[in-house]
Amino acid sequence: MRPRPTRLNHVAGFNIDAVAASAGDDPEILRLENLDTDLLPPPSAVEATRAAVGLDSANSYLPFTGQQAAKEAVAGYVAGRTGVSYDPATEVILTSSDGDCLLDALLALTDPGDEIVLTDPTYAGMLNRVYLAGGVPRLVPMTVSAGAWRLDLGELEAAVTPKTRAIFLQNPSFPSGYCLTEDEWSAIAGLCVARDIWLIYWSLMEGIVFDAQPILSPVAYPGMRERTIIVGSASIEQRMIGWRIGWILAPRAVMSDVAVVHMYNGITPGGIAQAGLIAALSDGDESFAQCVTEWERRRNALTTTLQGFAMIPAAGGWSQIVDTVHHGVDPGDLSRVLLRHGVAATAMTGWGGPVADRHLRLVFSNEPVERIQLLGDRFRAAVREAGGRA
Incomplete structure (x- = not known):
């Protein structure tokens, strides 16, 4: 048998599905392993999707880069948040959600051997797609300052x-x-701007920020509109994970390359999903602010129940991480022990470098506060069983 392709040498498989399979359907287990949420999608998106089922216009490969109405909805959504406009016809394409848009951008902008700067920790799907594109990751470690994760600007x-x-x-x-x-x-x-390099910006959770922080978009900074690729999705903010619908916005000068890569990578997103996207982005989502408030409540509950552990509260998004090595336990070992205590959580191995490898990930978006409050006793018992300091 021929050797494995070198592009896969550093690509590790996810352990999320293994933890989820071990947890099974036991309703007593706290499900903190996967990026899901029990908060419902916008009702208008559900209704529009149902109405599109069976329509010939929604059951087609065309147009390859997405329906014009859907691209207009995306452009309007981004402009409303950032103040930066994009031409729906030439600077927006639709994708089949989170994964292919990331790979599309990398393949369209980089050559094998190019270096790509990411943080440590990062999302494993970003790091591994750099490897798949033949890129060389350069990791910048996140540091802790005043109780928050900070980017070391010198590094x-x-x-x-x-x-x-x-x-x-x-x-x-x-x-x-x-x-x-x-x-x-x-x-x-x-x-x-100074080094003339691209920013590939995944805006998946852009609006989910806590503690009254502002929503900041890099395209609003001088010189960044022409060197930023925005990749986005309805999976998180609109809670439309099952729709598998996303987008790329880029300057017209590179969009033809992005579109060619997309056509030979993902072809086109489903028309049924596009119908739901149009409704979700065009009609507005009155419940989104309430969802952010609820996710913040869950963040607070997680932080409180695990008080005393080496954990930085999430400033936004759906998860935060615990430095289990600080407590004398390998994160992978603790993940396995936690299952015996009714907790599904995953180690951060392969999600960056030395910083990520110390941590266990806890997703708080899919459990109500009342259940998250059960975590503290279970977590401490698991740490003690694993030989660590609780």
Whole structure:
């Protein structure tokens, strides 16, 4: 048998599905392992999707880059939040959600051997798609300052070399829940402009920020509209995970390349999903603010029940992470022990470098506060059983 392709040498499989399979359907187990939520999608999206089932116009490969009405809805949604306009016809394409849009952007902008700057920790799906595209990741460790995750700007600048083609970020970040500040975004923008490099920006959770923080978008910074690729999805903010619908916005100069990659990677998203997307983005989502408030309540409950553990509260998003090594336990070992105590949670191994490898991920978006409050006793018992310090 021939050797494995080298592009897969550093690509580790997810352990989320293994933990989920071990948890099974036991209703007593706290499901903190996967990026799901029990908060419902916008009713208008559900109704529009149902109405589209069976329509010939929704059951077609065409148009390859997405229906015009759906692209207009995306452009309007992004402009309403960022104040930056995009031409729906030439600067927006629709994708089949979270994964292919990330790979589309990397394949359209980079060559094998190009360096891509990411944070440590980062989303494993971002890191591994850099490997699949033949890129070389350069990891910038996140640090802790004043009880929050912060980007080391000196390390960021040092990570950018003549081989750097792009900085690849998500904000707020899954899984650590960090939110970049005005100063951090300004430094990132300054680097991109000064070094003439791309920013691939995954806006998946952009609006889910806590503690009355502002929503910041990098395209609003000087010089960034022409060097930023926005990849987005309805999976998180609109709670439309099952629709598998997303988008890419990019300057017209590179969109033809992005579109070609997309056509040979994902072809086109489903018309049924596009109908739901149009409704969700065009009609507005009155419940979104309530959802953010509820996710913040769950973040607070998780932080309180695990008080005393080495854990930075998420500034946004759906999850936060615990430094189990600080408590004398390997995160993978603790994940296995936690299942015996009624908790499904996953280790961060492979989600960056040395920082990620110390941590266990806890997703708080899919359990109500009353159940999250059960976590503390179970977690402490598991840490003690694993030989750690609780």
